[in-house]
Each structure stands twice: as C-alpha cells, then as structure tokens.
Amino acid sequence: MTEKSKIKKRLCPLCSKSINNNNLNYYSKPWTLVKCDCSFVYMPEVPVYERMKKEFSWERNFDEREVITTKKRVRRFIKGILKRDKLKYLLNKFCKKGEILDIGCGSGAKFNNISNEYIPYGIDISEKSAKEADKVFKKRGGEAVCAPSTEVLDRFGENKFSGAILRAYLEHEHDPFEVLKNLKFTLKPDAYAIIKVPNYNSVNRRVRGNKWCGFRFPDHVNQFTPKTLLTMVSNANYEVVKFNFFDYLPTSDNMWMVIKPKQDL
Numbered sequence: 484m485t486e487k488s489k490i491k492k493r494l495c496p497l498c499s500k501s502i503n504n505n506n507l508n509y510y511s512k513p514w515t516l517v518k519c520d521c522s523f524v525y526m527p528e529v530p531v532y533e534r535m536k537k538e539f540s541w542e543r544n545f546d547e548r549e550v551i552t553t554k555k556r557v558r559r560f561i562k563g564i565l566k567r568d569k570l571k572y573l574l575n576k577f578c579k580k581g582e583i584l585d586i587g588c589g590s591g592a593k594f595n596n597i598s599n600e601y602i603p604y605g606i607d608i609s610e611k612s613a614k615e616a617d618k619v620f621k622k623r624g625g626e627a628v629c630a631p632s633t634e635v636l637d638r639f640g641e642n643k644f645s646g647a648i649l650r651a652y653l654e655h656e657h658d659p660f661e662v663l664k665n666l667k668f669t670l671k672p673d674a675y676a677i678i679k680v681p682n683y684n685s686v687n688r689r690v691r692g693n694k695w696c697g698f699r700f701p702d703h704v705n706q707f708t709p710k711t712l713l714t715m716v717s718n719a720n721y722e723v724v725k726f727n728f729f730d731y732l733p734t735s736d737n738m739w740m741v742i743k744p745k746q747d748l
C-alpha cells in the first residue's frame with residue numbers, strides 16, 4: 484500500500500458536508516483538525532481501518548507517547564478508580580442485568596470491577612485488545628470481536644442488549660453517527676447507552692493547546708463539545724436521560740452522558 488492509500492478522507496460526521504481551509508491550530512503532521520460550519524471539530528483525513536488495526540492500536544500508541552513517572556502512575560491509578568466507579572455507578576443505576584455491549588472495549592479490564600450479572604460483549608478495532616477482551620468476556624459468557632463497529636453491530640441480532648458502553652470510543656470512531664444509528668437495532672427498547680468522550684470545551688484545552696490530553700493524533704478523529712454531542716445523539720434519535728452540568732464541567736477533560744433509544748410512536 485502506498486502512503487496515500489492508507490489515508491481516508493471524510494465528510495463532517497455531524498452534518499455530512501465537506502470542508503475547505505477551516506484548519507484549526509491543533510495538529511500533528513500530517514494530521515490536522517478542522518471546524519465545520521456546523522461547529523463540529525474533526526480530522527478530515529484519517530488512517531484507514533486496516534492501518535489502525537496494527538499500527539495505531541490505541542493502548543500501544545498511548546504507551547509510546549510519554550514516559551510514565553511514578554507520580555503520574557499514582558495519579559492515573561487514583562483517576563482510574565474514580566473513572567471505573569462512575570461507569571459502574573451509571574451501569575447499575577440505568578442498565579438492567581443481562582448482556583452489555585462495550586464498543587471500543589479495549590482489553591476488557593473495565594469489567595473486572597463490574598457485577599457478573601452483566602455479560603460483556605465487545606468490539607475493538609485493535610487486534611491485540613480484542614483478543615485479550617475475548618478471553619476475559621468468554622469466561623463470563625460473552626465475547627469480543629475485532630472489526631469496525633459499523634460492520635458488526637447487526638451481527639449481534641435485534642433487541643439483544645440491555646445496555647451499551649461507549650467509553651473513550653466515539654472520539655476514535657470514523658462514523659460515529661452511523662454507529663449510534665445502527666446501535667439501536669441491537670439494543671432492547673428499555674436499554675441505555677453510557678457515553679464518555681473528551682470535552683473539547685474544557686478549560687484545559689484552552690490552556691494547554693496542542694498538548695491537551697484530549698488530542699491524540701491520529702487516534703482521536705472527533706472532538707465533541709456538549710452541544711455537538713447533544714446534536715449528534717438527538718439526530719440519531721436518542722433521548723438524553725442524564726447530561727447535567729456536572730457531567731460536562733468546563734474544568735473536566737471529559738464528559739459523560741446517558742441516552743436511550745427514542746420509541747417510535
């Protein structure tokens with residue numbers, strides 16, 4: 484494959500328009516970010532999935548980009564506990580016990596802390612992660628597959644899951660709107676989906692500029708603000724169940740949202 488054939492151009496994931504010369508001052512060559520007229524911020528050129536499967540395995544990319552000091556490790560550990568607790572809390576509060584789909588499941592480690600009454604199924608674009616997660620999930624009655632989400636969602640069948648986890652996922656997804664739309668097919672009518680994405684509106688992004696932790700080129704291909712996230716989920720026909728000020732504090736690098744499929748009348 485030539486260098487060029489490994490890159491895919493894409494339209495704005497929110498309004499489907501193409502864009503010219505609206506480059507933002509955030510980049511890591513050759514990757515750039517643009518802001519569409521609809522206000523969505525995204526990478527107009529992304530690595531093709533085939534390339535992401537190996538070269539841009541998310542966790543590997545993360546490990547390689549910084550030297551982790553002990554202080555950072557401790558901070559990350561504490562943060563990790565808080566993060567896991569929030570996911571666990573939202574899952575217990577909203578999703579009935581049963582089969583749960585984790586899109587962008589990584590190694591599956593996040594289920595260590597979650598009740599066995601939840602049976603995990605997962606999708607991940609990284610071969611290494613999907614393999615690890617498959618081992619963990621199979622022991623609990625589920626499984627994990629390595630594929631672009633848009634291609635496998637319907638394989639799970641209709642009305643299967645009592646919940647979905649999209650934690651640190653939508654910012655990676657080339658077609659976030661398609662995935663949200665197609666996800667409804669495999670969710671039960673009373674299912675909820677839990678979303679967590681970096682908050683592009685965070686104060687930290689303004690202060691740290693290109694060094695903000697929400698930028699990870701070329702892995703984070705979408706950057707959501709509270710407004711664009713709301714627009715995307717409502718365009719995909721979801722009802723927002725939980726998204727209050729504390730879920731998208733400007734002092735936080737991330738935001739959380741809980742949604743459920745709108746029922747057709």
Ligand SMILES: [Zn+2]
Nearest residue numbers: 495498519521
């Ligand atoms: Zn747009």
